[in-house]
Amino acid sequence: MISRQRMVAGKTFEDKLNRILVLSPLPIITNISCMDGQGIIKAKNDVYLDIGHKSVRVGAQNLALLCCLVYLVFGGSLLLTIIFLPVSKSGYQFFLNAFLMVFFGIHLFYLYNMYESYLQLKKHKFIRFNRQRRQVALPFGEKGQFIIIPWEKIYAWAGTTLMLSDTTAIPLSTLTITMASPIDVTNFKGRYEVACGAEINCIMQWECIRTFMEDGPEACPDPSNLDSLEEYFDSRRRWKENKILVGWQIYKQKIRDWMHYSYFAYWLNDKIQERLEYTELSEEIKRWSESIPESQWRKPSPELEEANALAMTYYEQGGKLG
Structure with missing residues (x-):
């Protein structure tokens, strides 16, 4: 385990099988575009951004195909x-x-697995980023209670591990967001992790959060609607109207949908999302999530502004993050 005292954005730690690219603190400009490739953005407005679990739709479809x-x-x-x-x-x-x-x-077995997935999702609440207060609410307290910390003090990194086989080495990357442990000066408390495949995907996923906090909601992607039952029906309708699928292709798609239990997978994703809506927030978090006058908005620290200026000079000279 790398001590958090050695972590600063842009620094890398490597050995033969692992690589860690630190993204925060301080959350500096990465010079990479943002993209919510994993669909973890769940809510966005002028005050806060919520990131949560990945869609259960893909997992439900893949397991259904195996069962079939x-x-x-x-x-x-x-x-x-x-x-x-x-x-x-x-x-x-x-x-x-x-x-x-x-x-x-x-x-x-299929239904039990889906129920287990739902129970696991209930244990892991979302993370809320408040851009006006420049603070983050992390569900790492007792019984999942939120802990509010400064945005610039959050820890984040893209961790890559080489998965070895007899003939290949496949790099798999995960975005990790966490906070400093209050009792251990070198360790962390709680973790939010999302598998992104490649390191660049982790950075683009992180950029969704960073640009929201630094540049506003317009710079950040909206919550995805691609896994909803409404989108499922709309996509099939568009395929027919635009003749994307014709003749035998239509029937092949129907067979694929049947073997993937597509209707059920999209419906299940909607139902789980409804049940995981954020209705059990404490009064403290509700008040904290309300808009405040612009005159009270917190500004970036001088340290972050200086770090961003140095980073931009470095990028302009041909450098890149990490």
Whole structure:
């Protein structure tokens, strides 16, 4: 574990299998465009930005496809057995019962997995960034209570690990946001992590937050609507109207949707999002989230302004973050 006392934005720590690129403190300009590739922006207004869990839609679709493949392979094997081998009436009943047991067993596993995912999401509240107060509310307190800290004191980094196999080495990067531990001068308290695939994706995801805090809501992407049931219906309608899919392609897409349980996955994402709406906020956080007069807005510290000036000079000379 790298001591937090050694961390400053732009610095990197590397060994043979790991690399950490520090993004904050101080949250300096990265000179990279922002993009919410993981869909973690959940709410945005003139006062605050909320980031939360990634969509459950993709996971639900991938697991559904796996379940479909398992029971289709099992059902096909039973069908071939019945066709090519002599089977008695009781044998037919046995095969039918076996197929039904596998079919319902797989789907019970599927529903249980989705319920477990929902319970996990309930444990991890969102993080709220207040640009007017230049503060961040992190759910790292007792029983998930929010702790409010200064924006410039937040710790964030893009961590990359090489996943090794016999023939390849695949780099996988994760954006981590955390805060200093109040009892350990070298460690952290709580972590919010989002898998981004590549380091550049972590930086672009972080830039969504940084540009909101420094440049305002117009500089930050809006919450994504791509995983909603409404978007699912709209996309299929657009494909037909614009003739993106024609003839056999339409039926292939219907088969894909069926094997991915697409309707259910989009519906489930909407329902989970509704249940995870932020209605149980304390009065302190509600007051903290209200707009304040512009004359009371906090300004960037001289240290951050100086660091940004140095960073911009460095970028103009051809340098890059990290």
